[in-house]
Amino acid sequence: xxxxxxxxxxxxxDQQGFYGEFGGAFIPExxxxxxxxxxxxxxxxxxxxxxxxxxxxxxxxxxxxxxxxYFAKKLSKEYRTKIYLKREDLNHTGAHKINNTIGQILMxxxxxxxxxxxxxxxxxxxxxxxxxxxxxxxxxxVFMGEVDIKRQAPNVARMRMLGAKVVPAKSGSxxxxxxxxxxxxxxxxxxxxxxxxxxxxxxxxxxxxxVARFQSVISExxxxxxxxxxxxxxxxxxxxxxxxxxxxxGAFYHYLENEEVKLVAVEAAGLGNETGHSxxxxxxxxxxxxxxxxxxxxxxxxxQVIEPYSISAGLDYPGIGPMHAHLIRSGRAEVFGATDxxxxxxxxxxxxxxxxxxxxxxxxAFAVLDKMTFTxxxxxxxxxxxxxxxxxxxxxxxxxx
Amino acid sequence: MNRIQKLxxxxxxxxxxxxxxxxxxxxxxxxxxxxxxxxxxADMVEIGMPYSDPLADGETIQKSGAVALKNGMTLPLLxxxxxxxxxxxxxxxxxMGYFNQVMQYGEEAFFKKCQEVGIDGLILPDLPAAIYEADxxxxxxKYDLNNIFLITPQTPEERMIYLDSLSSGFLYLVAxxxxxxxQKDISNNQITYFKRMKDMNFKNPRLxxxxxxxxxxxxxxxxxxxxxxxxxxxxxxxxxxxxxEETIFDFIGMIKKGSYV
Numbered sequence: 001x002x003x004x005x006x007x008x009x010x011x012x013x014d015q016q017g018f019y020g021e022f023g024g025a026f027i028p029e030x031x032x033x034x035x036x037x038x039x040x041x042x043x044x045x046x047x048x049x050x051x052x053x054x055x056x057x058x059x060x061x062x063x064x065x066x067x068x069x070y071f072a073k074k075l076s077k078e079y080r081t082k083i084y085l086k087r088e089d090l091n092h093t094g095a096h097k098i099n100n101t102i103g104q105i106l107m108x109x110x111x112x113x114x115x116x117x118x119x120x121x122x123x124x125x126x127x128x129x130x131x132x133x134x135x136x137x138x139x140x141x142v143f144m145g146e147v148d149i150k151r152q153a154p155n156v157a158r159m160r161m162l163g164a165k166v167v168p169a170k171s172g173s174x175x176x177x178x179x180x181x182x183x184x185x186x187x188x189x190x191x192x193x194x195x196x197x198x199x200x201x202x203x204x205x206x207x208x209x210x211v212a213r214f215q216s217v218i219s220e221x222x223x224x225x226x227x228x229x230x231x232x233x234x235x236x237x238x239x240x241x242x243x244x245x246x247x248x249x250g251a252f253y254h255y256l257e258n259e260e261v262k263l264v265a266v267e268a269a270g271l272g273n274e275t276g277h278s279x280x281x282x283x284x285x286x287x288x289x290x291x292x293x294x295x296x297x298x299x300x301x302x303x304q305v306i307e308p309y310s311i312s313a314g315l316d317y318p319g320i321g322p323m324h325a326h327l328i329r330s331g332r333a334e335v336f337g338a339t340d341x342x343x344x345x346x347x348x349x350x351x352x353x354x355x356x357x358x359x360x361x362x363x364x365a366f367a368v369l370d371k372m373t374f375t376x377x378x379x380x381x382x383x384x385x386x387x388x389x390x391x392x393x394x395x396x397x398x399x400x401x
Numbered sequence: 402m403n404r405i406q407k408l409x410x411x412x413x414x415x416x417x418x419x420x421x422x423x424x425x426x427x428x429x430x431x432x433x434x435x436x437x438x439x440x441x442x443a444d445m446v447e448i449g450m451p452y453s454d455p456l457a458d459g460e461t462i463q464k465s466g467a468v469a470l471k472n473g474m475t476l477p478l479l480x481x482x483x484x485x486x487x488x489x490x491x492x493x494x495x496x497m498g499y500f501n502q503v504m505q506y507g508e509e510a511f512f513k514k515c516q517e518v519g520i521d522g523l524i525l526p527d528l529p530a531a532i533y534e535a536d537x538x539x540x541x542x543k544y545d546l547n548n549i550f551l552i553t554p555q556t557p558e559e560r561m562i563y564l565d566s567l568s569s570g571f572l573y574l575v576a577x578x579x580x581x582x583x584q585k586d587i588s589n590n591q592i593t594y595f596k597r598m599k600d601m602n603f604k605n606p607r608l609x610x611x612x613x614x615x616x617x618x619x620x621x622x623x624x625x626x627x628x629x630x631x632x633x634x635x636x637x638x639x640x641x642x643x644x645x646e647e648t649i650f651d652f653i654g655m656i657k658k659g660s661y662v
Contacts, residue, residue: 016531024529024532025529026500026527026528026529026532027527027529028456028457028526028527028551029526029550029551029552029553029556029564029575030457030551030553030555030575030578030579030580032553032555032556032560033555033556033557171463171467172453172454172467177454181454181456184456185456185457185459185580188456188457188578188579188580189578189579189580189583190578191553191555191578192555192578286505287504288501288504288505289499289500289501289504289527290454290501291456292456292527294504297501299501299505301505302475302476302477302502302505302506303452303476303501303502303503303504303505303506304452304453304470304502305453305454305501
């Protein structure tokens, strides 16, 4: 999975860091040396056998991979099809985010960096970064929107327990976008000792590709697990939620070039796309530059970034990774939106029916089961990207427990 | 020869370039600020296009941008203000901002409009050099716009030469690894870097910016370059101002002569 691509593939990143017209590195000169060094060396570092051995061993023994592929019998019966859940919620720290942070902390050590910064929305990436920093003995600073610090209090406590410093982002909407701005500014101010662990397939090239490669372990496992359980390594459909899009990138990665496998990206539609309170970037967005890449983003006619809205802090982002922008605009991936309420109800259904409480982000992926039609023998994989412990306050409020 | 090139042809030293955020402190201060800056002795102005997500800017410029947007600043309005100001002055005017706004306006439409209203150059810190070279260099030349690239203490030497070759007007030397508006004394390391830049014999003149806030830092920067750029310190002065004209004259006096006049 980690070899440099020799043959240019249709949906892969090109030499200049673009997916079609999306991607690139739109960064101020102050960031150029770090990003350029990473661009030159990431593939070579990732393909070293010492890197691979360490990465694989940690994924297995520390994260608990492979994550199970679970045939959801009752859910399948309900939707008259065959639904498999990729259980990223069972990873150490409770989501897919750790796949990337393990990879990037090993990268940071090989870049001789001893100070780690990260942004976080729901706090899952912040916790996953704080975790690997504790493991590696590196200083960890996590930027988190002031609004998110309030709505994701348990994860703030987890980060602090792990020894990380959590810095509130007080600019703009005080959410994920602004936490990312603050992290980038910090990186500008600390060009020598710091590595920025971006949590999604966003940011300047090579980040989207590097993060997608670390997350691609998800679809790598899906292939042999499906083969083992169904006799065929290809499902008919893969469904994943998309904020920046790292869990979807991982779940789609090894199927990108196999156009018989349908890829479904689910965005957060907040209170509904027509209400002005949504985070459905591919529907409401247009081409622009956000956080260092050319992608789709929600903006005014004057090019000011619009504050998104979603009940789920992890999807509350006005952009989308450039790979997804390309997959969606080229028609390779199909997009659905799920509203706050649809996601909450889908979370409840999964909890009651299968005994699994999903993260609010992941619940958006389950909400589209109601919007799609399936045949009886169709094999559908839903990427269950994280668990819902962090969202209990929201569930309690909504369902009045 | 446009106004920027003419300035550098006429004046080699102590060039004072002032940045301000358009629409701050009040929506329609643009003309007033530019004309007073010129009268007070500034040689060039950089008009900041306020942006929702200014990645390379520190708190002072972020806040002024947020106020300007709240005041209602937009690109069409700013172009009108500049057009009217241009009738009254020949001071070189540069627009500085983030590339997303240019994309959304339409790149060529933006460049064309700049020429039409009397803008002489652009600083777009997040426009990659390679993309500029491939897609925009010819277009900007067509509309007689200088494009100014940033160089930092961390920029590798061969890249400096590349950026110098792509730049026109002048080169923007970022004084320190930081976002804008961090005030501290100029260190020996910085002096070494300024000297190194002087010895590079770039084809473009050099202005030093980031962290230049008073007479001492201004004159130190001027010793090793053609002049300096001041942004956040000027905005902090505007924040406290009751009388724009007086504030601007005092500020430029303080920068150039070291004391309030």
